[in-house]
Every structure is written in C-alpha cells, then in structure tokens.
Amino acid sequence: MQVPETFDYERASNIDDAIALLERHGDEARLIAGGHSLLPMMKLRLAFPEVLIDINDVPDLDHIRIDGDEIAIGAMVRHAAILDSALLAEHYPIFRDAERVIADPLVRNRGTIGGSFCQADPAEDLSAVGAALGGSVVVRSSSGSRTVPMREFHEGPYETKVGDAEILTEVRFPIRNATGSAYEKVERRVGDWAVAAAGAFVQLDGDMIADAGIGLAAVGADHFIVPDAEAALRGKPAIRESFEEAAQLCHDQCSPVTDQRGPEDYKRHLARELVLRALTRATARARGEES
Amino acid sequence: MTATDVPISAEGNPIGFGRMHRKEDARFLRGAGKYVDDVTLPGMLHGAILRSPIAHARITSIDTSAAEAHPKVKAVITGQTLEGLGLAWMPTLSQDTQSVLCTDKVRFQGQEVAFVIAEDKYSARDALQLIDVDYEPLDAVVDAKHALDDDAPIVRDDLEGRTDNHIYDWEAGDATKCDEVFRNAEVVVTQEMLYPRVHPAPMETCGSVASMDPISGKLTIWTTTQAPHAHRTLYALVAGLPEHKIQVISPDIGGGFGNKVGIYPGYVCSIVGSIVTGKPVKWMEDRSENLMSTSFARDYHMTGSIAATRDGKIQGLKVDVLADHGAFNGVAQPTKFPAGFFHIFTGSYDYDAAHCNVTAVYTNKAPGGVAYACSFRVTEAVYLVERMVDCLADELGMDPAELRMNNLLKPEQFPYTTPTGWEYDSGDYPRALDEAMRIAGYDELRTEQAEKRRAYEAGESSMLMGIGISFFTEGVGAGPRKHMDILGLGMADGCELRIHPTGKAVVRLSVQSQGQGHETTFAQIISHELGIPPEDIDVVHGDTDNTPFGLGTYGSRSTPVSGAAAAVVARRVKDKSRIIAAAALECSPDDLEWEHGRWFVKGDPDNGKTIQDIAMAAHSSLELPEGVEGHLDATAVYDPPELTYPFGAYICVTDVDAGTGEVKVRRFIAVDDCGPRINPMIVEGQVHGGVADGIGMALMELIAFERDGTNLGGSFMDYLLPTSMECPSYELGETVTPSPHHPLGVKGVGESATVGSPAAVVNSVLDAIGVRAADMPLTPAVVWRAMQGSPLRMDLALE
Structure with missing residues (x-):
C-alpha cells in the first residue's frame, strides 16, 4: 500500500468557504476535486500538501448549460457527464471524442474539467480541446470573479493563471454556426496519457474555412496551440491540401520531447498525422457528413 | 471417459472430469478470500523497507537515530544488525548469494537498505524518511551488452576473486555438426532479437506476517509463496531454525506467475523483526516495490540463425544468448539447468543439428529472471524459434503456415x-x-490482407492487416528426481487422501494455488478416480503443518506432478476399497468390477457397494481379511518419470494503422493440446489469461532503465498491463494427445498461452507492416519506426 504523508483535511461547504479556507491555509493547501492527479502524486510522495480542501460539496459548479451565446461548464462537472452531454455532443462533438479516450470509466466518474484545466498537464486532453475551441475560463477569488481567455490560461506545464486563494469556477465556449470539431489521440494503451493528440475546430463559409482552431497535447506546443497553422487555414478552401499545410506547420512548430512513449520525430509525425485527421473529420462534421 | 459419460452429482457437478464452477469462486467473488494482508494478529507490528534510490553506490554511513526516536517506531534493522545474526546475505535458488539488507554497496535501484518496525504501517513509512543514508555513487552497468567490457564496473565485488560481471556460460547441442549444417545450407538467416525485461505484476504484491512464539520457539509465517514447503526448508537451512518449529502458511494468493517462488529480503526481515521485538510483524510491499525489486522475467538478448534449403526444408538452428540476470543470480530453476529449459529452443520442428550458447552476466538491475509463467525459459525459447521461422519464411518468400506445416514433426516421429x-x-x-x-479461416484472411495491402498502397486507407502464427512445444512438470532438484531438493510431490466414514474426503496437496483452481481440479481428479462427488472432497493446500512435502506450484507442474500424485493416491484407496468391498460382499476381490464409484459382483450389477458404503464399512466392525488395516486412506509421493510436452498452434490477426503505428488485436485463435481436460473451463481460463499476458508483452509491457540504472517501469502508469480493451474475444480449440506416462494423460497448461502467444502477436504485426524484425513491446512508436527502417531499442531510456 502506498500512503501519503500526513495532511489535514477541510471540507468546504460553498465557494466562499473554499476561498476563505485557501486564504487561511496559504500555499501549503491544495483543493481536491476528483483527486485523480493529486492523490497519486501524494501516494508516491511527490506532492505533500499540508492541507486538502475538499470542494466536492460546493454547490452550483456542476452545470452544462447554454448561457447567452456560450456554453458554460461548471468546474466540478465530471468527465463522465461531459461524455454523456447531448448539448456538448450537438455543438462540439470534440468533447465526446476526447472523453472516450480520457482514462477509464472509474477516473471519468470522479475527475473534473476544472481539475483537468488546473492540473495543466502538458499531455492533458481537455486542455487541448479547450485550446482548439477557444473561449474563456472564469476564476474567482474573495474580491470577485475574473475572466481569462482560454489561450492565456495555461502558462506552461503545470502552471495556470489561477493564483493563490483563487478557484476556477467555470469554463465557457462560444456557440457558433456551421462548425465541426474532432479529437484524435494515440495512446499506448487505453487509459494512458497521450503519446500525442490533436483537437480541431472548423467553421465553414460555404466551401471555405472561415475560422479554425487546433489544440495539441503532449507535443510541447505552447499553450497547446500552433497559431501559424490556424492562420494558414483561415480563408482557405476546406480541402486536403489546406489541411496538409496546417498539419505540416504543426509538425514543424511543436516541440515534443523524447521519452518512453516515443522519440521526438515520431511525435512530430503524429502531430501532423493527427491534425490532418482531426481537421478532415471536423470538416466532414461541419458539412453534416459525419456525426 | 468423455464429458457426456460423466455422471452428475446432486449439486449438478460432474463426478469426474468436466465443466463445473470453481469451488473457490464463492469466497473470491464475495470478497471473502483471506490473503496475507488480511492476517491480523494481536499486538502485530508493521514493517517497511527503506530502498536505495540509486542503482550502484557504496553506503558510507546509515544514521537511524531520528527514525528510532519516532514515537511509534519499535526497531530499525540494518545490514549491520543482520550481520550480527549471520543473515545479512542469503543464498539464492541458483547457488548465488543475495543481500538481505545492504552491508557494503547497493547494486540496483530499489535494493533493501533498512527495515523499520512501527506500531502502524503509516508510521513505518513515515519513519523511512527519517533514516539518513550517505551514498557514494558508482558507475552503473545497465546494458548487458557492455557488462563484459574491460572497463565495466564490477557489480559483485563481494564475491571472492571476482574481476568481471560474468556468471556462467552454458551450451547444449552439437556445435561442430551445427556449423557443418550451416556451412552447407542453401539459405541462412540470422536475426538479433531482444526478449525484454518484463514483470509478472501479480495483483497481490509480496508480503509476510511472521510470528515467533517466544515460549514454544515456534515460528509461524503467513507469506506469499508458491512453494511453502521449499521455503520452510530454506528458512531452516539459512536461519538455523529447527524445521519442525517452522510453519509456513500460504493462504489465498492473488497471483504468482513465478513472482512468488523465491525468498525475498522482506520475508527474512519480518522474521527477524518478530524475533527482535517479540511481536508478530507484518510486511507488505507496495506496487512500486513489487515492480522494482521482485523477480522480473526474461531480459534475453538473442542472436538466432536458421539454416534451410531453398525450397524450405529447415536444417539447423543456433542461437547465442546474452542473459541479463541483474545484480544477483536469483533465478529459480532446476540446478542442472542454469538457463532453465531454454535448450528446448528447437521447438516443434525437425532438424539435422542445433546448438545454443548462453552467457549470463550481472548488471545493476533487480535480480530474478525466471518468472511470468515462463516454464523455466521455454517462453524465450519458443519466441526465438517462432520468430526465426517467420524470418526464414520472409527470406524464402514462403507462406509462414506452409513453411511450418512442411517442417513440423510428424506424428510417426514420436x-x-x-x-x-x-x-x-x-x-x-x-x-x-x-x-x-x-x-481462423486462414485462406480468407490472406485474401482480405491482400486487399487491405492494395488499398493501402493505392493511398485509399492507412489500415494494414497481419496474420501471425506461433507453434509451441513446452516441457513441463519438473521433474524427474534423477535430473531435477532445486537447492538439492528433488522435484517430487506428495499427496495424502483420507476418506471419512460417511464417504466424504479430504485430499492434502504439496502444491499451492495462486488462482489456478486447485481446490476444484484436484477434487475432480479424486472424483474421477473414486466416484465421490467433487463437492464432497475438501482440498487442503498451502500450510506446511497440514500437507505433505513437495516443491510447489510453478513451471506448470501442479497437474503433471501433484495431479499424478493425487491420481496415484486415489488408486491406492480404490485398491483398498476393493478388498473391503469384497469382504462386505463376501466374495473375492477378483470377482468385482468397478463403475461410477461402485464395486459390484461381475455378472450381478445389483449386488455391489458404493465407495460411500465401503468407507463406512472400512471404519466399522466389519471383519477384514488378514493383514488389511481398517480405515480408507493413503499417501503417495510422485516422482515423474519424464516431463510432459503440451503443445499448441496459435494464430493472431491484427489491424495496424500505418499512419500512427497503432495495433489492434482483432482475433486470437488458440488451439491447445494439454491432453485430457480435467475441467475445460479452468483450462480455458488459463489460456485466456496467458493470451492476455502475451498481448501485453508483445505490445506494451516493459521494464526499461535509464543509463544510470533508474527503473522506468516502477508503477502501473509506466508498466502497462493490457486491459479488456486491448484483448479480443478469444477463439479456442483443442486437440487431445494424452501423455503416455502420466496416470491421467494430462500435460499441464498453466503457462502454455503465455509461452506461445507473444510470437504470434509479433509475427502478426510484422506481417502487417512487411518488416522482418522489431523487438517487443510493439508500441505505436516502435511500429512506426520499424516501418521507417529505423528501429527503436526500448529497454534503455530513449534518447
């Protein structure tokens, strides 16, 4: 049995309570939601927070709903709920694609979107989905809420814009017409972190690409994105040659590192291959040719 | 007797061989199994091991004072403590020695350095961090290919006169004749391959609870062992404890696969801890400790050469092996065979000549080598030959099925x-x-494959398809005492059978189940012989005070050896029951005939006695013939005259995405011949598990190392085991060729699929991508790189 070091445990009853507890315990405290990243690190004694603040009782953070011209997802929404959401599947099937390959049902039943974003693992799938779609993240502190653009939220591996005594409360994505989205991932085994993964979002104007977003996981893309690749797509015809150009830019501009999941050249190859596949499928969905 | 002839008991079970739910299932399915970690004794303390974070380093000092000052710590044991007891080192199962707690230098990452005993397991773990060890790092030798370099660091400077990392050279076959065959051959194909280091990773990790009774002097140890009797004898020999005052109990065991054959330092520490503190001491390793320090498997670097005629007649096979044994030679196998049964590498084919040479070396890696259902290295042997045959087929441009069919041994050659x-x-x-x-529908599969290949080459699809074959022959059931022993203990097994007056029975085994279903299989053997319903037969195993001596369960030996002992003991009871039945029926034993658990008078089927009637008569006042004792029981020790040779043909169908290197196992067909099947359901379960093992090893399992000896497979996030998502629904078949010398004709099946399946998966993937060779595990990166012509070596950290 692997056991963590001793720690204190607090259970927050609402969001203000959670923020107050964070303020009281300082930077030795960690929020715990699903716990599927933090607890393994604690059990391996790689992380040793002095206090855990459990936010599983905090109400009003588990919604997936339309709010104005955006879809709002509460921070405590579990992966399983994202996978099951008809609303998300209708507007952004990329969520369903990604959730099908995130971990396993046990983890998906506990892990949350807020936890995924805040863990900021460079191989994390929902962060790549968020990067592809754009949108924003709502962060709250005792002085109120602020909104951070999605693509500025991640500052680097395991680093985000969430400061001390702040809590991510909601993730928001704009609703747009004539769009398609898709997610492609290669893993060594079901439940493993991505060797590489790519999410794509495409908005069409007739046969032309009006807008596009690409999110890359596990290949060392800053903020999970390659802006040049997206720029190369805008205004281009939605055909294979356009996708190949963008995919090649992803191949050239990402910075994967060699590890036991694969060497750098293979991961670059995957960046290209998976971006190509994701753009192709996203476009087919935008055209209604695929669900 | 075929399944349809077998009578059915009141509870619906076959009285003999046939499908029945396992008798042990009820407690396992209800979570009522009792494992070592479930053992809780009054006043029990908890131990934890401090392990080296470095692969090779001299220890200059250990300061345990802060740990000892922890309010809940009862004792801290170091190598120095053990040295005083003569227990700092212990013998391995291969005539080597192994450090229990380090006294000089650590030789692999994860090696045992100190043992903390505390009131609870949390405090024991916390106190580990309070021990201050000064390590003076040394260069590590991690790549076996450089272990014999002149400038390689010496791992075993503790051994008298040791100036290199060489352990042994061992050969089999006729080198001269083999060279001649190769010289004259029309075609020779040579291929290097690595069967990389993998780990059995049983669901239950290793552990023990030791309790030394200070008054009686009796040591009781509940421990994760596949060989309780062998462990007891070794404890007696090593620690000088009287053997009759040692009781080894191996309760329910959550998987062994060879991981639980040897004795680990933690077991010894829990015993010493109990002696030092006067209290029972429990030690259970965690997952990372299990993966990093206990017996790994394989790590065989092999260079094979196969010789043949141009039209595909195989003539010769030779192989040079570099065997990485880690820091201590701790492999478990019969003494005469340092490379196990690897010399069965010629497999299932006919040759003019063959030769193998095995050179074993020490490295700064965890010790072990024979584990993971390997049948004493038959796994490596089968992989070698089945890969070489595919390499030859590739060279000749022949269908690998046709090449195999043309060269398989013919029935008349046996x-x-x-x-x-x-x-x-x-x-x-x-x-x-x-x-x-x-x-499989082989021809249709080849047609489909050709179409997939055409579409791929036309740019219409990224998907390729492969068909891989493996044919294996194992030698199991070790073994004949004249050839085989482990540390001088002959590999025979005892069995005791007692029939109670009411006709119920208890059979006591020397082997030990880790999930193989012994409580059912052995009841069915007795049932088959005596006609007693299996539910009326209690199977006792895993407790040295209550079972006869024997060497335990590994190498697929339970049914071949102990199963034979059970049949023999039942036949002795049956012979005696005939005499007693004759006395009761007032006739001569020669006048009796046996059917379905009943002796009856020849020609008068209504006039007979059931085994239950006879059991009561045996305990009654019935007058028995001169010299015949009452009661109905017997004992036996079975010394197998020969090994048994199960075999099988496996076919794996894979779909490979050439764009990403991802492999999906679409189908797996396994035709096994293990002789008659005592419980077909248990046999099928063994095959299912073994194929899953094979898929895991072929596609994802690996213990790799950094060049400084840091273990890269120390958790289930890094050491990947297959899940149901990677395994297809298996398609099983069987042929039945009974063993001519086993009393039941059965041959053992526990390791067949683990032995046979990896080559089928690898052959399938390589068949799909049209590449001759690539080493396991065939992760997406490995497959893609193989397709680019720049293969990856995965056993060392990728750089």
Missing part, C-alpha cells in the same frame, strides 16, 4: 529426441495447426 536432448513423448502437430487454420 517419441522424438531433439538435437539438444529432449525426448518428446507424443504429439500430433499438423493436426493442431490445421485446426487453428480452420478456425
């Missing part, structure tokens, strides 16, 4: 003596391969 001295007693190999090809 008994067959292989070029390396094995005597295969029986087999019908072409029939098994035919059956596998029939189930």
